[in-house]
Amino acid sequence: MVGEQVAPRAFNLGFYLYNFEDLNSSEKHFSLTIRDIKMINPNTLNCPIFRSKKDAEITKQIYRKVPVFINKNEKNGNPWGCSFLAMFHMTNDSHLFKTKQELEDLGFELDKNQYVKDEKVFLPLYESKMFWHFDHRFGSFEDVNDRGNTHLSTPSIEKYTDFSFVSQPWYWVSKTEVSTRAQHNREWLLAFRDITNPTNERTGIFTLIPYSAVGNNAPIILFEKMSDIFICCLFANLVSIPFDFVVRQKVGWTHMNFYILEQLPLFCPTNYNENLIGFVVPKIIELTYTAWDLKPFAEDVLEEIDPEKWNEWFPKNPLVDGIPQPFKWDEERRLQLRCELDAVYAHLYGISKDDLDYILGTFPIVKRKDEAKYGTYKTRELIMEYYEKCQREGVFRTDSVI
DNA sequence: AACCAACAAATCTTTTCACG
DNA sequence: CGTGAAAAGATTTGTTGGTT
Numbered sequence: 001m002v003g004e005q006v007a008p009r010a011f012n013l014g015f016y017l018y019n020f021e022d023l024n025s026s027e028k029h030f031s032l033t034i035r036d037i038k039m040i041n042p043n044t045l046n047c048p049i050f051r052s053k054k055d056a057e058i059t060k061q062i063y064r065k066v067p068v069f070i071n072k073n074e075k076n077g078n079p080w081g082c083s084f085l086a087m088f089h090m091t092n093d094s095h096l097f098k099t100k101q102e103l104e105d106l107g108f109e110l111d112k113n114q115y116v117k118d119e120k121v122f123l124p125l126y127e128s129k130m131f132w133h134f135d136h137r138f139g140s141f142e143d144v145n146d147r148g149n150t151h152l153s154t155p156s157i158e159k160y161t162d163f164s165f166v167s168q169p170w171y172w173v174s175k176t177e178v179s180t181r182a183q184h185n186r187e188w189l190l191a192f193r194d195i196t197n198p199t200n201e202r203t204g205i206f207t208l209i210p211y212s213a214v215g216n217n218a219p220i221i222l223f224e225k226m227s228d229i230f231i232c233c234l235f236a237n238l239v240s241i242p243f244d245f246v247v248r249q250k251v252g253w254t255h256m257n258f259y260i261l262e263q264l265p266l267f268c269p270t271n272y273n274e275n276l277i278g279f280v281v282p283k284i285i286e287l288t289y290t291a292w293d294l295k296p297f298a299e300d301v302l303e304e305i306d307p308e309k310w311n312e313w314f315p316k317n318p319l320v321d322g323i324p325q326p327f328k329w330d331e332e333r334r335l336q337l338r339c340e341l342d343a344v345y346a347h348l349y350g351i352s353k354d355d356l357d358y359i360l361g362t363f364p365i366v367k368r369k370d371e372a373k374y375g376t377y378k379t380r381e382l383i384m385e386y387y388e389k390c391q392r393e394g395v396f397r398t399d400s401v402i
Numbered sequence: 403a404a405c406c407a408a409c410a411a412a413t414c415t416t417t418t419c420a421c422g
Numbered sequence: 423c424g425t426g427a428a429a430a431g432a433t434t435t436g437t438t439g440g441t442t
Contacts, residue, residue, distance in 0.1 A: 090439095129438065195439055217439075254439075255403095365436075 039063045041263050043072045048249050055362075058355050059249050062242075065350045066265035079268040080234060081224035084258050086194075086216040087181045088125065088173060097171035098122060112293065113166040122172035126209055128193040128218040130167050133202070133239050134287040134334070136209040136294065140167040160329035163292050173213035182222070187211045187296030190221045190235060192261070197254050201365040204247040204256065204264075206238040210293040219258070228300045229277060230269045232284040237266050239338075240345035241383070245359045267348065279344065282313040283337045286327045298324040339382035346383070347390055356387060 037047050040063050050056040071077030088096065098106075098115075103122060108115035115122040129152055132138040137160070139152030159165045182189075193205040194217045214220055223231060237243055243264070250260050272280070281301070289298045302310055302324055311318040317325050346356045360380040361367075367377045 195437090197437075200437065254405095254437095 036060055036063075042068055043070075043263055044259055050249060054355075054358060055249060058351065058359065059246055061355075062246060062265050062349050062351070066267060068263045069266045070262040072262070079270070080230075080266075081226055083222050083224070084219050084261070085182060085222055086219045087178070087214045089216045090127075096173050096177055097125060098173070099171060100168075103172060112164075113168050115172050121175040123175050123178050123212045124167070124169035125171040125173050125213040125215060126169060126191065126218055127215045128191075128195055128205070130169065131191065131193075131207045131209060131218070132205060133207060134290075134338075136207055137165060137167045137291065141170045142168040157329070157331070160290070163290070163326045165291060166293055169212075171213075178211075178213045182220070186228075186300060188294060188300075189214065190231065191218045192221070192238070192256065193217070194219055194256050195254055196251060196256050198248040198251050201369070202244055202363070203251055204238060204244050206235060208235065208288050208294060208297055211296070226269070227304055228297075229281055229304050230272065232281045232301065233269070233272045233277065234266065235288075236280045236284050236341055237345060239341070241342040241363065241379075242346045242349050242351055242356070242359060245362060248362070265349075271348075276344075278313075280341065283341055286314070287334060287337055289324065289326050290329050291326055295324070295326070298326075335378065336382060339379060340386045342379075343383045343386035343390060346387055353384070353387060353391075357384065360384075 037045055040048065040059065048059075050059065069080070070082065100110075103115040104110075106117065108117040108120070108122065113124045130136075130139040137155055139154065141152065155165065155167075188211055189209050191207060191209050191214055196203050196205060243266070246265055247256070247260075250264065285298060285301060288294060302319075307319055307322065310324065314327075317327060319325070343356075346359075351359065357380070360377075360383060363379075366379055370376065370378045370380075
């Protein structure tokens, strides 16, 4: 909480501390009331430790405006109809896992990243290090000989732009075993990293992955019955930088436990109007649908809108024989789209321009990587630019949403 | 909850060594 | 010797995931 640490380290014990050396005497009397704690952590009533008064104030302000994801005290406290699932335990379920060698010895043949023999199918076992925001191909075990690697290399731009490129896992699991674990009607999953850290580049890491086996360190969010359009909206919220700022206040060490996720501030389905959906959803589709293996996701969304609407959204990438085409991986375009989403969510959360600028300063690794790549903190520039544009043009004002 | 170990990659520092 | 480049070594940073 004090010292050199650049990103916040919070832990949920029950104290509220600041770096006192940074405070003047009047600020030292600032504290959280019982009402504040009930607002920020209604299920567990524990109290985050903030790095600074400013972090606490911004967080409080957000919670005044936005409800927690799942409030266990309220009858309608789960507006998204969500449940969580840790599908396969990496140790306890390891008897179900098969390696490349084992499957090939059994006569299975590799098709993309699935092993097939007659009617038997083995699905890849996704691990958290294999994905990143809007990127289900972030890490692959292809050409990796050591299971112990904690870090996998990221694909080249050539591989990213190849719609057929897939990530290879270390283990595979029988499809029948997967279907008994996940009673699921979709051919894709919303997964997040359980292992993370507030000192990492980003803390809340969410992505859509093709229907697969998934390890316990990458829990998945299941929806009872929720439109795919709205799932896109929730996904956009989960990936946004303003949301990640709050995540960093509440993830104490290296785990994003369910109880933490449940108490994070996320907009409800009813907060999304036509205008906002038209802004958010096409960006989510473009950022997510970068390879054929996520075609089922694109098709599900397409089913909920007219094909005309699809072509109106994507004039440069229209349907071909009624089939949605993947979007070419373009780093610059992706950064622009993400920054626009971040800026809009900052508006929705009611974050002021100064506070947004401060929040962006709490992502030092994003800053450093940007500076190395572009010479400036481009993410900050693009977000601030779009934030101001929204302010000027009056679009996506919070009052039109809440 | 609160650590710790391991490892990769990056970066900084020191040593080595060929060459004139 | 002095020089500078390469090699080797040391330290720091970022990340995963294990342990108690």
